[in-house]
Amino acid sequence: MKLTVDWDICQGHGRCVMVAPEFFDFKEGEDKPTVIVSDISEAQKSLAQRACRSCPERALLLQE
Amino acid sequence: MSEKKKCPITHGWQPYDPEFRKDPFPTYKEFRQQCPVGRVEAHDGFWAVSRYEDVFEVARDAETFCSGQGIAIPPMEYDGRALPMEADAPEHFGLRQILAHELTPRAVMAREEMLRVSAQKLLAKIADKDEVDISEEYAKLLPTTVICQLLDIEGDEAQLQELQEWTEEIVYERKDHNSARQASDNIVAFFNELIPQRRENLGDDFISTLLKAEVNGQPLSDQDIMDFCWFLLIAGLDNTAFTIRNLLLQISNSEELRQELIADPDKISDAIEEVLRLYSPVWGIARTATKDTEINGQAIAAGDKVMMLFASADRDEEEFPEPDKFVLGRTPNRHMAFGMGAHRCLGSHLARLEIKVAVEEFLQLFPDYQVVGDVDWNTMGPLPIALSATAESTATA
Ligand code: SF4
Numbered sequence: 001m002k003l004t005v006d007w008d009i010c011q012g013h014g015r016c017v018m019v020a021p022e023f024f025d026f027k028e029g030e031d032k033p034t035v036i037v038s039d040i041s042e043a044q045k046s047l048a049q050r051a052c053r054s055c056p057e058r059a060l061l062l063q064e
Numbered sequence: 065m066s067e068k069k070k071c072p073i074t075h076g077w078q079p080y081d082p083e084f085r086k087d088p089f090p091t092y093k094e095f096r097q098q099c100p101v102g103r104v105e106a107h108d109g110f111w112a113v114s115r116y117e118d119v120f121e122v123a124r125d126a127e128t129f130c131s132g133q134g135i136a137i138p139p140m141e142y143d144g145r146a147l148p149m150e151a152d153a154p155e156h157f158g159l160r161q162i163l164a165h166e167l168t169p170r171a172v173m174a175r176e177e178m179l180r181v182s183a184q185k186l187l188a189k190i191a192d193k194d195e196v197d198i199s200e201e202y203a204k205l206l207p208t209t210v211i212c213q214l215l216d217i218e219g220d221e222a223q224l225q226e227l228q229e230w231t232e233e234i235v236y237e238r239k240d241h242n243s244a245r246q247a248s249d250n251i252v253a254f255f256n257e258l259i260p261q262r263r264e265n266l267g268d269d270f271i272s273t274l275l276k277a278e279v280n281g282q283p284l285s286d287q288d289i290m291d292f293c294w295f296l297l298i299a300g301l302d303n304t305a306f307t308i309r310n311l312l313l314q315i316s317n318s319e320e321l322r323q324e325l326i327a328d329p330d331k332i333s334d335a336i337e338e339v340l341r342l343y344s345p346v347w348g349i350a351r352t353a354t355k356d357t358e359i360n361g362q363a364i365a366a367g368d369k370v371m372m373l374f375a376s377a378d379r380d381e382e383e384f385p386e387p388d389k390f391v392l393g394r395t396p397n398r399h400m401a402f403g404m405g406a407h408r409c410l411g412s413h414l415a416r417l418e419i420k421v422a423v424e425e426f427l428q429l430f431p432d433y434q435v436v437g438d439v440d441w442n443t444m445g446p447l448p449i450a451l452s453a454t455a456e457s458t459a460t461a
Contacts, residue, residue, distance in 0.1 A: 011408045014169055026169040053396040056404060
């Protein structure tokens with residue numbers, strides 16, 4: 001599964017980084033997060049889903 | 065203007081009535097259930113939008129619902145603009161980016177030590193007292209100290225307190241126009257003196273950043289710089305103080321929560337999110353419709369004012385199960401305390417860190433503190449606290 005961010009929608013709330021620091025991080029000087037892991041395994045699926053549901057802007061997508 | 069039938073639920077609403085402010089949540093619930101996009105007569109008329117999904121739609125659509133004609137109802141007692149909030153595209157993005165770089169998560173994290181030292185200094189001053197008003201002597205002073213450091217404003221405590229009182233006058237005392245206007249004028253006078261001095265002596269504080277900034281090759285106008293400074297105070301002080309106060313109050317009300325946070329201070333971050341959701345410091349922000357449109361089936365005419373009730377959206381039962389309950393670690397918790405969309409709070413990462421450090425340091429020094437007597441929620445009022453369990457306390461549940 002692929003975890004992606006719609007950058008036009010993301011406003012850098014950082015909820016994804018709080019919920020799933022395994023997948024997202026804020027880099028120096030950036031006000032939007034970087035996806036550090038985008039290939040999501042079956043074992044990681046529920047955390048990835050949780051991250052998606054946590055984004056107030058609904059900018060995160062988890063796709064087969 | 066679209067046709068406005070009088071709504072029995074929202075028509076007579078007085079958003080600044082002190083009685084209503086003490087416990088606005090039952091009223092908001094009524095709005096959500098009976099008239100989610102309701103016409104209000106007060107303040108020249110506006111639409112009160114109370115459901116989560118509807119607030120989301122309005123906040124998301126900055127083209128249809130613009131900010132440039134004012135984000136407060138009634139307008140704030142200031143003749144300039146609250147920047148970058150009250151700018152619209154395309155101007156908005158460039159203005160916002162000027163300070164965005166200073167307020168990224170990493171940039172904010174680099175200030176953690178400074179924040180901690182500030183908090184510790186304030187706490188050292190009250191440590192040997194039995195009872196203190198934590199609102200006045202801590203919750204309000206920490207954000208003020210921090211903003212003064214960011215703006216490189218030197219001042220003794222009396223001056224800091226003055227700045228804080230002016231912003232409070234503007235944000236919370238919205239019934240009395242004269243004193244709010246006076247407070248706002250005081251802030252303008254304060255920066256009118258400071259900004260020219262700073263221009264002569266640039267540093268790496270926020271005011272210098274504004275003075276050095278260029279948008280599309282053009283420096284900011286003097287008015288723009290004033291507008292930024294003015295709004296930095298308004299946005300940066302009371303909201304953070306309000307949340308520090310609320311979280312300390314919440315903790316003192318639940319022994320279970322207190323023990324959990326003492327055992328695992330990392331959970332303070334979750335507690336902050338939940339207290340932000342329950343007591344949104346900014347209860348509403350206004351937009352103006354740029355064309356005839358509709359919200360959840362309600363026709364809205366071009367020029368109509370629309371109030372997004374974040375404090376109501378954040379207790380919408382459709383979005384948050386058991387919305388009135390404090391749930392540590394609630395997930396998902398897509399609250400809107402920092403707003404939504406392109407105008408989302410620029411200082412959220414700093415605010416979160418300030419609140420976290422404030423509460424961490426406080427709990428560490430005074431793990432047994434108790435609130436004394438009956439206090440109001442959802443206000444910036446006094447919060448008398450007995451610092452140690454040995455002091456006599458009559459905390460109420
Ligand atoms: S939670 Fe959503 S809006 Fe916030 S940084 Fe992550 S993707 Fe962006």
